[in-house]
Amino acid sequence: MNKSSLVVFKVILLCFIWPFISLAQNTESPIIVGANIGNVPWEFQDTTGKFVGFEIDLVNEIGLLLDRKIEIINIPFNGLFAAVQSGRVDIAISSIGITEKRLESMSFTQPYYDSDQSLTTVKGNGIESLNDLRNQIIAVDTGSTGDIWATENKQKYSFAEIRRYEGLAPAMLDVVIGRVKGYISDIPALLYYTKDKPNLVVVERIPTGGRYSLMMGKNKPLVSQANKAITSLKLAGVINDLHAKWFGALAEDTTSTVRVVPMPATDEGLILDFVDTFLNTDVFMQTYPMLIAGLVVTIQLGFIAIIAGLIFGLLFALSKLYGHKAIQVAAKAYIDIFRSIPLLVLLIIIFYALPFVGLSFSPFNAAAVALTLVSGAYTAEIFRAGIEAVPQGQFEASEALGLSYKNTMVEIILPQAIKIVIPPLTNNCINVIKDTALASVVAMPDLLKQATQAQAVAANPTPLIAAAVIYLMFLLPLVLWVSRLEVKFRRGSR
Amino acid sequence: MTALIKLENVTKHYGTFQALSKINLDVKEGEVVCVIGPSGSGKSTLIRCINLLEEYDLSGKIIVDQILVQKGKNLKNVRAQVGMVFQSFNLFPHLTILKNVMLAPIKAKGLSAQVAEKIAVDLLNKVGILEQAEKYPAQLSGGQQQRVAIARALAMEPKALLFDEPTSALDPEMVGEVLDVIKNLATTGVTMIVVTHEMGFAKQVADRVIFMDAGQIVEQGSPIEIFNTPKEVRTQNFLKAVLNH
Numbered sequence: 005m006n007k008s009s010l011v012v013f014k015v016i017l018l019c020f021i022w023p024f025i026s027l028a029q030n031t032e033s034p035i036i037v038g039a040n041i042g043n044v045p046w047e048f049q050d051t052t053g054k055f056v057g058f059e060i061d062l063v064n065e066i067g068l069l070l071d072r073k074i075e076i077i078n079i080p081f082n083g084l085f086a087a088v089q090s091g092r093v094d095i096a097i098s099s100i101g102i103t104e105k106r107l108e109s110m111s112f113t114q115p116y117y118d119s120d121q122s123l124t125t126v127k128g129n130g131i132e133s134l135n136d137l138r139n140q141i142i143a144v145d146t147g148s149t150g151d152i153w154a155t156e157n158k159q160k161y162s163f164a165e166i167r168r169y170e171g172l173a174p175a176m177l178d179v180v181i182g183r184v185k186g187y188i189s190d191i192p193a194l195l196y197y198t199k200d201k202p203n204l205v206v207v208e209r210i211p212t213g214g215r216y217s218l219m220m221g222k223n224k225p226l227v228s229q230a231n232k233a234i235t236s237l238k239l240a241g242v243i244n245d246l247h248a249k250w251f252g253a254l255a256e257d258t259t260s261t262v263r264v265v266p267m268p269a270t271d272e273g274l275i276l277d278f279v280d281t282f283l284n285t286d287v288f289m290q291t292y293p294m295l296i297a298g299l300v301v302t303i304q305l306g307f308i309a310i311i312a313g314l315i316f317g318l319l320f321a322l323s324k325l326y327g328h329k330a331i332q333v334a335a336k337a338y339i340d341i342f343r344s345i346p347l348l349v350l351l352i353i354i355f356y357a358l359p360f361v362g363l364s365f366s367p368f369n370a371a372a373v374a375l376t377l378v379s380g381a382y383t384a385e386i387f388r389a390g391i392e393a394v395p396q397g398q399f400e401a402s403e404a405l406g407l408s409y410k411n412t413m414v415e416i417i418l419p420q421a422i423k424i425v426i427p428p429l430t431n432n433c434i435n436v437i438k439d440t441a442l443a444s445v446v447a448m449p450d451l452l453k454q455a456t457q458a459q460a461v462a463a464n465p466t467p468l469i470a471a472a473v474i475y476l477m478f479l480l481p482l483v484l485w486v487s488r489l490e491v492k493f494r495r496g497s498r
Numbered sequence: 499m500t501a502l503i504k505l506e507n508v509t510k511h512y513g514t515f516q517a518l519s520k521i522n523l524d525v526k527e528g529e530v531v532c533v534i535g536p537s538g539s540g541k542s543t544l545i546r547c548i549n550l551l552e553e554y555d556l557s558g559k560i561i562v563d564q565i566l567v568q569k570g571k572n573l574k575n576v577r578a579q580v581g582m583v584f585q586s587f588n589l590f591p592h593l594t595i596l597k598n599v600m601l602a603p604i605k606a607k608g609l610s611a612q613v614a615e616k617i618a619v620d621l622l623n624k625v626g627i628l629e630q631a632e633k634y635p636a637q638l639s640g641g642q643q644q645r646v647a648i649a650r651a652l653a654m655e656p657k658a659l660l661f662d663e664p665t666s667a668l669d670p671e672m673v674g675e676v677l678d679v680i681k682n683l684a685t686t687g688v689t690m691i692v693v694t695h696e697m698g699f700a701k702q703v704a705d706r707v708i709f710m711d712a713g714q715i716v717e718q719g720s721p722i723e724i725f726n727t728p729k730e731v732r733t734q735n736f737l738k739a740v741l742n743h
Contacts, residue, residue, distance in 0.1 A: 395588075398590065401590070403549075403551065404584075405577065405651070406654065407601075415605060419592045
């Protein structure tokens with residue numbers, strides 16, 4: 005290491021240590037605030053990467069009043085509920101509406117913003133109102149108020165399908181691509197988002213009477229402290245100033261942005277303990293059908309990707325081992341590339357980027373293609389290793405007998421290779437099934453997606469626990485089976 | 499009578515190493531040829547070129563039953579005519595003894611399973627392994643496996659058999675049973691080229707003995723000529739070393 009790189013190293017080290025030094029100086033523990041960063045104009049990153057927005061300003065004001073430091077961490081919307089319930093964050097913000105369901109297991113301060121839902125679409129695509137969405141696919145955020153509203157009104161408006169995204173940006177991207185016709189979400193965010201995008205338009209306000217508030221663990225002392233702080237901020241006109249700052253105008257006097265309103269009553273008498281929170285039978289029974297529907301999708305996707313991956317893998321393994329020079333190079337390139345690229349990145353490219361070159365997949369197909377490509381690359385390497393593990397003498401004996409290449413492979417080599425590769429192949433299958441969960445990002449209703457939606461709607465993490473148990477129930481036997489096979493084969497080969 | 503197997507000017511390089519150097523050899527139909535010589539002298543390479551398990555340099559030519567041995571369509575025909583028995587048996591471990599013998603007649607010759615089975619049963623009987631027909635190779639001793647390998651090669655009804663040190667991987671007490679099988683074969687009129695270290699065996703069965711060293715045929719002749727009155731110094735030294743230990 006030369007002198008200048010030593011200096012660089014020290015600077016980098018200091019950058020890592022710096023936050024801890026500054027943290028150590030603050031004796032009072034900070035208030036941890038979870039926020040779905042990217043939810044404009046409530047909480048997002050400005051061009052310098054700093055977290056800004058209406059609700060960011062609000063919690064900072066509250067922090068000043070309570071004389072506590074505020075620390076913001078970025079958590080996707082549907083993860084906020086579990087984060088609050090598990091105590092990982094003290095407060096969740098993200099234009100979270102107060103609902104009766106949520107009040108069963110959470111506490112909210114008084115609201116500070118009255119909102120409705122809205123329908124946003126691309127200008128000139130023929131969608132003028134909700135009534136034009138008959139037999140069309142619509143987008144929502146997983147577990148959001150818009151999701152709840154759309155689910156309840158699916159029949160009334162005859163939506164063909166509700167696709168659940170992980171936030172505004174991917175959902176709007178798909179609206180622009182045209183795979184979904186409209187996006188139902190909170191109106192303030194969409195008015196803000198579309199104001200500098202002339203091709204996008206909010207075509208309808210959907211009155212739901214939503215009220216945004218700070219969400220916290222049930223009956224935590226911080227709830228009433230924060231509520232008092234909000235009262236003071238309203239009386240001082242600070243919150244209305246924030247409204248003017250972020251929306252360009254003051255709020256009307258009748259709104260909860262200006263008026264002090266009572267704190268919504270949390271279900272008293274029912275303090276949720278661990279079992280009620282994480283192993284809630286009622287919630288489980290209620291969300292069970294959703295989870296099973298998700299499981300079916302997961303199994304279908306896993307099955308297709310595994311079978312197609314096996315075929316791909318075998319073809320590429322044989323190409324790499326025995327193909328003509330050019331084919332060998334191509335097969336090697338395929339295998340190396342798809343083993344290097346993270347599946348999540350590939351999924352996003354296939355689903356969101358390929359439409360711009362005219363290749364548009366449904367969420368299921370996109371996930372199936374991505375999983376197959378990656379699983380095929382891994383399977384190819386497993387097969388290659390398996391074939392190479394068959395002794396050279398087996399090839400020679402088969403060739404010397406005059407067997408054709410195909411017969412040598414089918415009758416002699418592959419039957420022996422397959423026995424060698426069964427344990428690693430099964431491991432790969434387990435990985436493929438687990439990786440189906442990543443398809444959540446392309447709005448595919450797999451088991452994980454269904455579970456996160458269910459937990460956001462029920463405001464209770466039980467469905468996530470249930471999903472974990474379901475994954476375990478059908479993956480654990482496979483894992484145990486592989487271990488047994490591995491022991492058996494090891495004995496067999498002495 | 500024309501030669502069944504003819505090598506003309508056969509040379510083989512591994513990179514810059516010359517494994518075979520300008521080999522000329524005619525093997526007549528029904529002839530039993532034993533190839534002896536020190537390790538690394540090119541004996542195995544020589545017979546592996548005959549069925550093209552090793553490719554030889556383009557300058558030379560190998561002709562088997564009037565077919566030029568080269569890559570392509572005809573190679574299958576050559577290999578059907580020339581059976582091979584390996585030092586390490588190379589039985590197919592996932593198939594029973596019977597299936598090992600039946601496979602090639604069915605797959606390479608297109609015989610029906612019934613006919614192939616009849617051939618296999620006959621041959622297994624001949625090499626004395628019929629009782630083991632339903633077992634897998636790993637359940638047999640080395641000597642038994644090698645006898646199965648011989649039956650497997652014979653099942654294709656080849657005109658010639660190549661033996662690549664067929665007893666070198668065997669425990670000493672099993673060498674005899676395999677050599678007995680090969681000796682019996684020698685009397686049936688099948689053409690054989692046997693690479694071997696068993697001098698007694700070579701003396702007994704060979705019509706002709708070839709001594710190789712450094713990729714060349716140094717000397718050849720009847721067993722009596724080679725073993726009793728070798729002309730070349732290298733042959734004399736080799737025989738002195740292997741016979742007087």
